[in-house]
Amino acid sequence: MKTLIFGGLTPIHDKLLEAAVKHLGYNAKHLPQPDIESLKIGREFCNKGMCNPAYFTVGNLLKFLINEKEKGVDVEKTYLFITIGACGPCRFGMYETEYKSALKEAGFESLEMTLLNQTKFSAEGEFKITKKLIYNLMKAVIVADLLRDISYQIRPYEIESGKTDKILTESTKMIYNVLKNNPDIKSIIKALKQIKKLFETVNVDYSKVKPIVNVIGEFWVQTTEGDGNYNIHRWLEKEGAEVKVEPISGWIEYQIFTEIEKTKLEIKVKGKTFKRYRKIFMLKVLLDFYRCLYESFRKALGNKPRSMPDQKLLWELAKPYYDPFVTGGEGHLEVAKHIYNVKFKKAHMTLSLKPFGCMPSTQSDGVQTKVLSDYPESIFVSVETSGDSEVNAKSRIQMKLYEAKEQANIEYERVLEKHSLSAEEVKTAVKMDNSLQNPFIKLSRNHLLTAAKFVDGNYKKIRSINGRTLHRKGFRGIKSAI
Structure with a gap:
């Protein structure tokens, strides 16, 4: 049997897909980035x-x-x-x-x-x-999505540089062996719970103020992690941002949901048939099962990875601006994600990446002009990646990133004022109490910024730690005076 070679997604997706294929007895090898x-x-x-x-x-x-x-x-x-x-x-x-x-x-x-x-x-x-192949690939994609997302949420705040990547590499090897040898749901969930414990060993400082930047755009360019998009994800982290990556599972759900809506339209135009209703039923079952599987694996990781937005919601958000039945590229998703980020406060800035001359993305950019006029508070930038215009693209992103940082600082100052805390007090508490360095610590849902969520969810503890600090300083001062 020949060795199957494939590639084109993220390094972690390609590696875990290789394991899923190998489980079925194929020789498989993923290509490098x-x-x-x-x-x-x-x-x-x-x-x-x-x-x-x-x-x-x-x-x-x-x-x-x-x-x-x-x-x-x-x-x-x-x-x-x-x-x-x-x-x-x-x-x-x-x-x-x-x-x-x-x-x-x-x-x-x-x-x-x-x-x-x-x-x-x-x-x-x-x-x-085969059905078994599809099932194995589904599990591999979901796990890869979740591990990728959790690493992007933790890495910008790690205290020991490189620790998150080290844990991610170790976790990928662990889940690779599970998907290759025994990829049943119970084994995967057990492995994910062990992986959660590994990530808990990464000490973080959530008091760092980092705007959240959602990278969207043409599927390949927004997904790849290398020269194909100027290594944009890691570059944004170095520039002081927390990157919100799009899960490939979202693309899979988009494909299924769109097919359901197309079949509904078929019924409306061509009439009711048992075959069409059966198709809708089967696709809905598949969609629900996929979402259930995603949430089950997400729960095993402490619900730290983000849940996916509902496709029906994205469909409705984009509909006034972009006909969802006009498919190609990400279709209406680019518009929907932009609106979703602003309306539901899911990102400080939306970065849309596209290859040079991509027609669907060009259509989307035209629509985004109208979105920006309706949502003037949005921080949005669209750049083309041609392979040789890196400096120009990144300088445009930096200008918008500056605005996002300003917005993030304002949000942080407001939550500090709300709880009568100073930035220095928060940092002091993080340094003094290791429990505040746990990446899975309680984060409030009332804010967008991670630093604001951290303060809002832990302000009582932060206050008490600073109170004890002041007491000890005062006691030492009295003792030295005596």
Whole structure:
């Protein structure tokens, strides 16, 4: 059997998907994250006028195959490449053609390729889509989403630099073995509870004021963690932000929910049939099951990872601005997420990333102008990632990030004033009491800023610690005077 090679998501998603596939007896290997060299190779062998994701993903595959060939591996007999395809109003539907064309140009014409069609939900070649495969992949994606989210919430506040990443690596290995060897729900939940204990060893300082920046946009660009988006997630952290990442599970729910709504429209236009009602019922069951699984795994991690917004709510939020039936890219989601962040106070700033020349994202940007006029309090910036305009893109983001920091500082000052505390008193309490350094400590739901949530949820303890500190200082002062 050939080794299945695939990639294109985050490092943790690709690794856990590899484990899920291996459990079914396949040999599998995920590709590394695409880099600038991948972009150059993609531009060399692909047609002109393609978008970044095409150049990066095609180039990344070719880079891997070239390296393997140099090691003496007969890649065409050893590997089977799996990729996702679909139709739609963008270049995504052309990826399969680009892969085949580039493979031929690079001398790998005989490399077998399997296309997973997300529209028809089918596969070709040796790799077969089965219910068991789908179930395993669902669990892998959910766990990867949750571990990724929890690490992005903890890492900006860690006291010991690098501790969160160390725990994340250890946790990924642990869950990898579970998904590969025994991926039943009970085993996964047990492993997640152990992982929660590992994350509890990371000491944090939630008194740091960091605005929350939600990264949205074209699916590949907002998801990848490397040169494909200028390493934007880690860069934002270094610039003093807490990054809110979008779960891939949200994209899966979006696909299912949209299919339900399309079938409802079909019934309205073409009439009622048992087949259509059955399809809606089955999709709703799948959607509910997926959400239930997500929440069960989230609970095992102390409910620290964020829950997903309801797709119906996002649909309704976007509807006055963007027809949800106009699909392609993230469709109405980019608009909906922006409004959701402002209306329900889920992020101080929304950053929309898109590849150069992405048509669905360009449509979305046009609509965002109207959203901004209706929600003038929003801090929103949209940037294109072309692979060679990093300085320009980041300077634009920095200007908006400054506004978000100002907003975050105002929010923090208000909560300090509310509880008659000073920033120095909060920091003193964190230093003196290790229990306040627990990443799973109680956080209030009344605020957006993590630092404000921390103070609002623990102000009594912070006050008492500072009270004891003042008492001891006074006692020492009296004793020295005597």
